[in-house]
Amino acid sequence: MSDEILQPEAAADDLAFEGALRPGSLAEFVGQQKVRRQLQLLLDAAQLQNRAPDHILLAGPPGLGKTTLAMIVAHEGERPLRMTSGPAIQHAGDLAAVLSSLVPGEVLFIDEIHRMARSAEEMLYLAMEDFRVDIMVGKGAGATSIPLELAPFTLVGATTRAGLLPNPLRDRFGFTAHLEFYEADELHRVIERASGLIGLQIESDALREIAGRSRGTPRIANRLLRRVRDYALVHGAAADHTAVSAALELYDVDEHGLDRLDRAVLSAIVERFDGGPVGLSTLAVTVGEEAETIESVVEPFLVRSGLVTRTPRGRVATPQGWRHLGRAAPGPQPSLIDDL
Numbered sequence: 001m002s003d004e005i006l007q008p009e010a011a012a013d014d015l016a017f018e019g020a021l022r023p024g025s026l027a028e029f030v031g032q033q034k035v036r037r038q039l040q041l042l043l044d045a046a047q048l049q050n051r052a053p054d055h056i057l058l059a060g061p062p063g064l065g066k067t068t069l070a071m072i073v074a075h076e077g078e079r080p081l082r083m084t085s086g087p088a089i090q091h092a093g094d095l096a097a098v099l100s101s102l103v104p105g106e107v108l109f110i111d112e113i114h115r116m117a118r119s120a121e122e123m124l125y126l127a128m129e130d131f132r133v134d135i136m137v138g139k140g141a142g143a144t145s146i147p148l149e150l151a152p153f154t155l156v157g158a159t160t161r162a163g164l165l166p167n168p169l170r171d172r173f174g175f176t177a178h179l180e181f182y183e184a185d186e187l188h189r190v191i192e193r194a195s196g197l198i199g200l201q202i203e204s205d206a207l208r209e210i211a212g213r214s215r216g217t218p219r220i221a222n223r224l225l226r227r228v229r230d231y232a233l234v235h236g237a238a239a240d241h242t243a244v245s246a247a248l249e250l251y252d253v254d255e256h257g258l259d260r261l262d263r264a265v266l267s268a269i270v271e272r273f274d275g276g277p278v279g280l281s282t283l284a285v286t287v288g289e290e291a292e293t294i295e296s297v298v299e300p301f302l303v304r305s306g307l308v309t310r311t312p313r314g315r316v317a318t319p320q321g322w323r324h325l326g327r328a329a330p331g332p333q334p335s336l337i338d339d340l
């Protein structure tokens, strides 16, 4: 994405900041009410039975709180937490090393679990079901497998692409939480809490303005809050509505959270192709961006915002999309009216 301020993935400077802002309990975790209640039940039941909670899969786009929830699962049950990620597990042996060193009741968090090696996935099936792995020793006809007992543990897997997980793996999770984008009032609460934690005095309508531009994503909301803090600090100004408008204009984030590339795509559909339909590859060439970036980053947000729709013949700007660019959507063509 051209404008990194709105990317939902963590950037290096987010990481230091995010550690201090993560809610430590389900009660402090804002929004996702259904998921919170489901998780609470699962954790309470495990506590009453004095056992490790069932394995949990957290599915949803980046920046919505999957890592935070994994930490909460460990923290609420007062269990140690081990963190790793799919890309770090490229061989079954990598996974065996982690699993065999877990202590009883430990929570194992595997981020981006869909990116783990296939051989490790297969090892994980048995580990999740029976707390056991079979270690292969030797090669060819002389190879034997030695069973290794594991301490009972809770696997918390996170994925942005639940559809990429093989069914046998998905089925072994006792609970799958689907995280949704946040409403503006929920993001308002996220950054209200964050501003308190970083000691920033900020007005409520400034928070509302940031929340409305954060694309439903707490990570983006926290990042925009930081830029507003910087702006207020450097200009010796209050962190108010004016500071938000000025700071976010500087970073090309408009009042609906669209950045330069989003607007370029929308205006290409409206201005160059009369509102569409236009195919993805034509659109990509027109704005000079990879088709994949448009399809995976720009388009989902424009569609979710009601500015663009996808049709079998291509992308079409909605009347709201036209209005966003300050243009009136054309009415039905005279020939179409005649046909009615």
Ligand SMILES: Nc1ncnc2c1ncn2[C@@H]1O[C@H](COP(=O)(O)OP(=O)(O)OP(=O)(O)O)[C@@H](O)[C@H]1O
Binding pocket: 008, 009, 010, 017, 018, 019, 021, 022, 023, 028, 029, 030, 031, 032, 061, 062, 063, 064, 065, 066, 067, 068, 069, 111, 158, 160, 190, 218, 219, 222
């Ligand atoms: N519900 C929430 N309430 C308060 N803060 C939140 C909430 N969800 C996320 N955050 C904040 O947003 C930031 C990103 O959250 P987190 O790292 O958990 O997202 P993630 O879904 O794991 O992202 P990724 O998929 O990129 O790893 C953190 O600073 C976290 O404190």
